[in-house]
Amino acid sequence: MGMANALGYVVVMLLSRPLGPGEFGGYTALSTYGVLLSIPAGVFQVVVARRLSGDDPAEPTSALRPALFVGCGCFVVTAAISPALAQWFELPSFWAAVLLGGMLVPMMVTGCLQGILLGRGRLRALSALYVVNAGTRVVAAACCAVIGADVTGVFAAMLLAGIATAAVGAWLCRAELRALPRTARLARELVRSNSTLAAYIALINVDMLLSRHFLSAHDSGGYALASTFGRAMCWGTQFVALIIVPRMQGTRPTRTLLQASAVVTAIGVVGFGVVSISPQGWIEAAGGADYRQFGDLALLCVVLGTAWALAQVWLFSEMGSNTGWLSRLTWLVIAGEVVAISVHWHASPAQLVWVCMAGALIVAAAGFVQVVVRHQATALPDESVIVVADAPRA
Template identity: 25%
Template structure:
């Protein structure tokens, strides 16, 4: 006998994966909206030419925050393993040791911001090198923020993680409005990034106060080193997939077209950030399932379904009212982007699914996805470098790359699923 709609909905409401996704989706939605409000404010106040500076700087920021995201992946996996094996008393040690290890790199990135400000500004055709210096401080702050975020994800405190992600963007947007009103322009846009991440770090450590208040039990961390290479390859690859094109577009296109493409990239990544919570929930759940000898195939199938449903809704809006999307987010001066809105929506959905699969592969400690992912990154860079006749050419380059990569990663998933084995705790 077939079940009715109400029992099915009740079943979904009691599903742990769905509940966790809803909690993190709420925070991710606020963070995602906040991210686009940030770009919308900057675009409307600064105009296409100066906004092109902001878009390329934020793309550069995203690439150089890869170490923070790698740290999140590594710490989340290790924290999830500790909890699953009943060794959660070692969480405090994990936080303290990670903080000690990251102090020196944090100082180095600040110094690099000063040293490389002028050549970076020249390459990106920025109006001033000063924003690059402030960007270095923002990157340093985010590297530290990766520690509490990774632990929160690993121990599956999705409420705390959700609040952390959303409040960072609220603080960033508030700071941006104040600094632009004060006439600080592009420099103010980068200072606001640092303000948001610094707030998120403090909030993250406060959220972990219960774990930090416990007696510290030393845990062997050597196993983290080997996995760090896998996490680095996966995280940096995904970061480049949605930032490399913006940097190259700013280099090859005119200031106006560079700003238009920057706005398209941000609109396309709406789908990525809208569905990012799904992969953030999936990751520790897969680690937990494998350690407890449960097969994670259903988890990845449900997660892909959630991404597909959310993405389809966004694509419907992009296809029906593309002009409204552009005007609401960036204003009438960006109306040249209208033609490409649906295509960049497809790019965003493909990016989301690629990220979901990469997170699954990393949680399963698979390494064969790495050459596939990086072949996609190389394909993206080469195609944009060779074919950049205009905004439309770069959109076509990116769309072809994303779809080809999704097909290749799906083949790898179908090959891997029947061969998955439980993870033996180290």
């Protein structure tokens, strides 16, 4: 999975140079829209994994039928508003948005397939599917860079990559697909988990939409590449958050959660150390000399990405335990970020980073405080926070 995340970063490197800051900003903005619509894919993965973990009382399912329904619905909506999206994001053609909508169908299916592999504990196969997903995108990006494709061509290539990934995933899960029912009663779980995952996705992407609006085209493109260093921290640690989802139904979920947070923090420290060696050199290697001035911003974004990754662990754990308190707080934090940036802190890219960093740390800290509150409510002063939080309750 770490290799898959590294390959995802290679895609950015391959596309940022030929597109340039202006077009790359438009590509990133439309991709951000796609990320928001692809939220159900991650939810299907979590719900299916929880159903197959053996600790959830609900019936197992592959959820393929509702996934196809949701994917087709997202495609229809995106195709209908594609002219408006093209104008809003300054795209060369509305076909870029239509192709993006088409990508959502195989993405939903792949989410279910990843959930099957995760729930069955087939982590090697899951990692292989992640690598295939990233690898096909790298091939698509490389082809686009060679032929000089514009944004529309890039999304056409990514659609083919998504279809190939779904096909490989179906082959890996062929035995489970024959045995598992394709549908089940998922509406309540999907809505609850959608809210949690949507909150996280919005938390790590709202800055891109705001930067495109408040910053110049050049600065928004530079911000898009610099923020990729932060998102790389999320990609690089997502395997930690995903692995804890089935374990939140176990006997000691809080110990697992705190250990996961420690691992994420350690990875963030290593990432900061690596990028701090030469921030300008790293971002120039990623996008070329046009982006060199954003080197210090990239280093700051690594810290932001670590804060995002910590929030990711706590929010994913909430999906694993099927609760919703932290997601509601996250939506309030996002609203606060939008207001703060819109009203005052949008004079420079760094101001956007600081506001988003504060929001992510609030979410992560709130998750930890929740554990402390449980400890204080137990009236067992000699027990540790971990033991008390994990103790069974009547």
